[in-house]
Amino acid sequence: MIAFSIKAISEQEAVICLDGDLDIDSTEVVEENILPEMESYSQITFDFSKVPFVDSSGMGLLLNIVHALHDQHKSIKIINVNEDVQIVFDLLQIPEIIGEDIFL
Amino acid sequence: MQSIISKGKTLQEAIDTGLYLLNVSRDEVNIEVIQQETKVFFGLKSKEAVVKMTKQLSHAFTPAYEKKAEGDVKEKTDAFQLLDQMIDVLPEIDRAPADSLQDTWKAELKKPLEQAPPNELAGKVWVQNGRLFCQSSPNKYPVVTIPEHVKLFRNRELVQEDTIIVSEQDFYEVTVAEEERDTVWEVKMDHNKLKVELYVKPGYRMTRSLVDIEPDSRIKLKVDEQKKVNNTLSYTDVMQVLEERRVKHGFHQAEIVRATETEESGLFTIATGIEPIPGQDGWLDIQIDMDSKKGPREIDHNRVDYREIKSIPNVESGQVIAVVHPPIPGQPGRTVTNEPLPAKQTHPIAVRAGKGIAIIENKVIATEPGRPHLEQRNHIAKFSIMSKLTHPGNVDLSSGNIRFKGDVEIMGEISERMKVEAEGDVMVHQSINRAHVTSNGAVIANGGIVASDISSGKNNMMITELGIALEPIQFDLKRINQLINQLILSPGFKASDFSRSGLQPLLHILLEKKFKHFPSLIKKYKEIIEQGEAYLIDPVWREMDEKLSRIFLTLSNDIVSIEQLKGILSQIDEMYEYSQLPVEPNSYIHTPNVLSSRLFCSGDVKIFGKSSVNTKIHAGGKLEISGALRGGEVFGRMGVKVKEAGAESNTPTFISVPADQQIQIDYVLEGTTIKVGTRKYMFSESRRYVTASLNHQNQISFV
Known part of the structure; x- marks a missing residue:
């Protein structure tokens, strides 16, 4: 399961720190709890420093979220992706799909 | 030439004694050290210094003794130069009336040359006893060419050029290179571990000495080479390496011994394994004559002998058409490391029973009478019996379209908008008019073809076309499979959801970017199938389209496992290979005249x-x-x-x-x-x- 904490920097800006594996079990938490929390912010940063593993469902979810938020003209950043997870992202060309500028 | 052997406690003493005996100065002799003195240690025996001293004929240069008499050299060289300078001025002195002192000098200088007249040696160079001698002449300088392994020093400096002009004014020394090489050897094993080879290049010691050369204006120094081979390779050396490489089997002891004794470089096969004996693939033993004549024989331009076509072989029900032989397995071999080496896999021949065929044990038997038909590609053989439908009249609205899994013979004509489809041959005695005829075999229309579509051997053409469409699919699917394997091995990847939702979430991501063009390849394949479905005998082609579409086009929620994907891939490999195999086209179209039609034939x-x-x-x-x-x-x-x-x-x-x-x-x-x-x-x-x-x-x- 995944846990998360939200740190509001300003009224528009928030950092969401994910803690745990981004996998098929996390999809519910993300969809039901995290997504509603993001409604009010226009600049959202996902901190991946505590995400050691991803699976394909988790990555599919991530793509969906980024696409959805993009459609709402919100700015997204993903930071602190650990090396192992980055290798997986690169294999699947995730940065090319969602835009390389999103990864910091 | 006068020479003496002189001895002394020290080298100096021996030389001094010699000079005294010969009554000459040191400049006028060649000194060769025969034995160095050995110093006395604690009263043990000592050796005397021995030198050989030769009175010089001309100005000669004596490198031999210089190693030990280093200090004397400078002085000696100076003396030479002094002498040389005097010689240089001699001709002038000759012309002018000489004064008595100079005359004396001249006389003295000529003395050593007495034995060889100056005009004969002038401008010449020669080698004697390992030393280089020369004599300048006013209009000609001798030339020396230096070969390989020889070093010539002029005034103690190594000469770099290959050819030089020598002059009496300079001081020359010649040394020859000695060479010593160690034995080089290497043990090589081939990748099958079936052969071990030993390469040996025996070591040697090359002794060289300068050969005497007669005086000439131009000489090339020559060396005499003595090569002594010293093969240091021992039997134990070889065995040790063989043990390290775990070679246990198939030694050739005699070759190893030969390698250790060889004087020439060589490659010795010192161990060999046993090669596997290949087996034989399964094969078919056809019991009947299946060769059919390619259609009716033409008698002249417009007439055809139809009796010929009746010569196509027929079988009765119960007749054995072929006997299937299983493959004969090969015999495994053995490597030099004593591991078994399997023989190449043999393939059985896969026999498929089509219509009218039963396979009992290893026999292919006709269950109905008719024309036997065999379609063989690689290891797959499909037998069927073409039964024959004879339609006595025309194919028109009253008879309806004809579809038959065998040969069709139509005594009349095929008229407007009618269709005839046959798995075997189609023979029409009259014309084909505004109709469609499709056959996997031949089409013969004796009355000509007007405004019709005729297709013969469509199955083969379809398969070729589908094979072309499958190639890029196969290529991408392989890459997808590789990528999945790579992902599973990545430490940051969890394969946990594969068991629950299958590969679909992953495939979604892949089709998004990395394999964006993959679905279009499948669509192309699908189009070909849809256009020609009716002509494909084997259902695997259509089934593959269904499988691929379900996974990659409709992206249904069916769970797709890695095993399934691999299964599809291996099936595609097989289908692609099958499509690449040439078939003997048993399809043809024969007709006297054709008008405004489309004929398609493999x-x-x-x-x-x-x-x-x-x-x-x-x-x-x-x-x-x-x-x-x-x-x-x-x-x-x-x-x-x-x-x-x-x-x-x-x-x-x-x-x-x-x-x-x-x-x-x-x-x-x-x-x-x-x-x-x-x-x-x-x-x-x-x-x-x-x-x-x-x-x-x-x-x-x-x-």
Whole structure:
């Protein structure tokens, strides 16, 4: 399961720190709890420093979220992706799909 | 030449004694050290110094003793130079009346040359006892060429040039290189571990000495070489390496010994394994004569002997058509490391029973009478019995369309908008008129073909076409499979959801970017299937389309496992391989005349009557038109032969063949276009007897 904490920097800006594996079990938490929390912010940063593993469902979810938020003209950043997870992202060309500028 | 041997406690003492005995100065002798003195240690025996001293004929240079008499050299060289300078001024002195002192000098200098007249040696150089001698002459300087392994020092400096001019004014020393090489050897094992080879290059010691050369104005120094081979390789050395490489089997002891004794470089096979004996793939033993004549035999231009076609073999029910032999396994071999080496896998022949065939044990048996048919590709053989439907009248609205899994013979004609589809041959005694005929075998229309679509051997063509479409799918699917394997091994990846939701979430991501074009490849394959489904005998082609579409096009929620994906991949490999195998085309189209039709055939097409008018013809084999080709587009994969091509009405007539084939036309009318490979040519005037093909410059050329 995944846990998360939200740190509001300003009224528009928030950092969401994910803690745990981004996998098929996390999809519910993300969809039901995290997504509603993001409604009010226009600049959202996902901190991946505590995400050691991803699976394909988790990555599919991530793509969906980024696409959805993009459609709402919100700015997204993903930071602190650990090396192992980055290798997986690169294999699947995730940065090319969602835009390389999103990864910091 | 006067020489003495002189001894002394020290070298100096021996030399001094010698000089005294010869009554000469040190400058006038060659000194050769025969034995160095040995110092006395604790009263042990000592050796005396021994030198050989030779009175010089001319100015000679004595490198031999200098190693030990280093200090004397400078002084000696100076003396030489002094002497040389004096010689240089001698000719002038000769011309002018000499004063007595100089005369004395001259006399003294000439003394050592007495034995060789100066005019003979002047300007010459020679080698004696390992030393270089020369004598300058005013108008000629001797030349020395230095070969390999020889070093010439001029005034203690190494001469770099290969050829030099020598002069008495300089001081020369010659040394020859000694060479010593160690034995080099290496043990090599081939990748099959079936052969161990030992390469040996024995070591040697090369002793060289300078050869005497007669005085000449130009000499090349020569060395005498003595090579002593010293092969240090021992049997134990070899055995030790063999043990390290775990070689346990198949030694050739005699070769090892030979290698250790060899004086020449060489490669010795010191151990060999046993090669596996290949087995034999399964095979078919056909019990009946299955060769059929390729259609009816032509008697003359417009008549055909139909009795010939009846000679196609027939079997009775219960008759054994073929015996299937299982593969004979090979015998495993053994490596030199004593590991078994399996023989190449042998393949059994897979026999499929089509209509009217039963396979009992290893026998293929006909269960109904008819024409036996065999389609064989690689290890798959499909037998079927073509039963024959004889339709006594016309195919028209009253008879309905004919679809038959076998041969069809129609005594009348096929009329408007009717269809005949047969898995075997179709023979029509009268004409085919505005109809569709599809056959996996031959189509024979004795009454000609008008405004119809004829397809013969479509199955084969479809398979070839599908194979082409499968190739990129196979390529991408392999990459997808590799990527999945790579992901599973990545430490940051969890494969946990594969068991719950299958590969679909991952495939979604892959199709998004990395394999964006993959679905379009499947769509292309699908299109071909949809167009020609009716002609495909084997259902695997359609089934593959369904599988691929379900996974990659509709992205259904069915769970797809890695094993399933691998299964599909191996099936595609098999199908692709199958599509690449050539089949003996047993399809052909024979008709006397054709008008405004489309003929499609995987084998030969023969229009043996008057003409082919405004017809599109595709022949996978040879296209032969015995009459006129007026208008239309024709293609012959194995070449085209036409009696008369082109139309006076200027209806476009287009003939094409692949780059490696030729077009033969007896009479070609102006305006006809031909194409060989990618090159086109339009005849601007009528010509007779034309054979067109591509030349080396890739241009159409005529013979």
